[in-house]
Amino acid sequence: MDNQKTLQNLMEAFAGESQANRKYSAYSKKAEAEGKKNAAKLFKAASDAEILHAQKHFEVAGKIMSTVENLNDAIKGENHEYQSMYPEFLKVAQEEGNQAAVRTFTYALKAEEVHARLYKEALENIEQEEEVxxxxxxxxxxxxxxxxxxxxxxxxxxxxxxxx
Amino acid sequence: MDNQKTLQNLMEAFAGESQANRKYSAYSKKAEAEGKKNAAKLFKAASDAEILHAQKHFEVAGKIMSTVENLNDAIKGENHEYQSMYPEFLKVAQEEGNQAAVRTFTYALKAEEVHARLYKEALENIEQEEEVxxxxxxxxxxxxxxxxxxxxxxxxxxxxxxxx
Ligand SMILES: [Fe+2]
Ligand SMILES: [Fe+2]
Ligand SMILES: [Fe+2]
Ligand SMILES: [Fe+2]
Ligand SMILES: [Fe+2]
Ligand SMILES: [Fe+2]
Structure with a gap:
């Protein structure tokens, strides 16, 4: 277990890279809208670079398992989001009167519930050959x-x- | 400032969605490699769904500023990664003897240093019309x-x- 701290660091780096990927993608669209084409291209290239970093860290952390295990992991994540995280965030957004946050949290909450159900179905039908x-x-x-x-x-x- | 907790929640949700996006993308490739085509498709569709959630949360949190501000924010992030985060993670990975982690942290560290430099150049040349x-x-x-x-x-x- 003397590898413990590095495994933790790999997942922390994965979290940072995943967010940098999404952030730069948003910044790229914004630069495009402002007519800053070179900045838009650089943000896009770096956004894609962070995908490579995130993917490799995740792989080295040993997080890519069999598809059956991956589906179970995905179900766990979706359940957490729609049963605990988003209901709590939604309640606070309503109390604080942030209507835009209420909307984005509501959409996510409802979508995650669907994702959880579809992942469960996919797990049950994992041997099914017919295309869905x-x-x-x-x-x-x-x-x-x-x-x-x-x-x-x-x-x-x-x-x-x-x-x- | 009674919106403070919601802004924090939006960024926490952004972190979760960004990681779910990258995770499902890795799981989709794995399912593809295993010949589990339906699971691969579902992971891909959900991966793209999490992009929508991440983008909207980030937007509602007010994090998309002008391109000049976005470049400054990106430089700050890259500097942190190549000057503090990755050097520390790299040292621990060497101590713990995890060679695969040493490699992925080294690649990221060196790439982030380049990203920081290119973002700085892009900021200096923000009014340049000539295509780069x-x-x-x-x-x-x-x-x-x-x-x-x-x-x-x-x-x-x-x-x-x-x-x-
Ligand atoms: Fe990176
Ligand atoms: Fe919809
Ligand atoms: Fe989801
Ligand atoms: Fe989501
Ligand atoms: Fe390279
Ligand atoms: Fe970077």
Whole structure:
């Protein structure tokens, strides 16, 4: 167990790199909108660089297991988010009167509940050969197996959903 | 300042969503490699869903500023990583004899130093209209403005670099 601290550091670095990846991607879009094309490109290239760092740290930490184990891990994470984390964050946002936060937390909470259910189904059907299709709502992150007329979570028309 | 706790929660949710995004992407590749195509698709769709959540939380937290401010924020982050975080993690990994961790921390440390330098240059040249090209090393995350014969950090041939 004398490797313990490094495993912890790998996961802390993974957390930092994952956030840098998403942050630079947001900054790249902002630079694009401002017409700062060179900055937009640099943010994009660095965003992709942080993906490489995050992926390698995660791998070296031994976190990529079998798909069955990975599905169980994903279910655990989604359950935590929709059963504990988001309900608490939502309550505080309502108390503090931050309507934009109420909306983003609500969308995430409802979408995570769907993710948890779909991961459980995928686990039960792990040996199924027949191809399944998934449709992602590009606004709230909801995922459906049949395109709905409108997203039941955020109301976006089904025609906007992305097929997987 | 009665919005303080929600702003903190938005950033905690951003951290969780960013990591879920990267984790599911790794799990998707693993499922693909195992021939579990449906699980691979679900992990990919959920990975993309977490991008939407992360982006919206970050936005609502008010973290997307002007490109000049965003570049300064990026420089601060890169400096912290290559001057403090990675040197410390690297030292511990060497002490604990984890060679794979030594390698991934070394690549990241050296790449972050380059990122910091390029962000500073981009800030100095923020009004420059002439297009700049960036080339990303697909192994270590190094970024160059001219394709090298071999990556000075990891040795990958320049032909593998990705143009931005
Ligand atoms: Fe990095
Ligand atoms: Fe989720
Ligand atoms: Fe939706
Ligand atoms: Fe999410
Ligand atoms: Fe970086
Ligand atoms: Fe490299």
């Amino acid at each position: 299709f998934y449709y992602l709502c590009p606004v709230c992150g909801n995922i459906e197996k049949v395109v709905p007329e409108k997203c039941p979570i955020c109301g976006v028309p089904g025609t906007k959903f992305i097929k997987y | 090209f960036y080339y990303l090393c697909p192994v270590c995350g190094n970024i160059e403005k001219v394709v090298p014969e071999k990556c000075p950090i990891c040795g990958v041939p320049g032909t593998k670099f990705i143009k931005y």
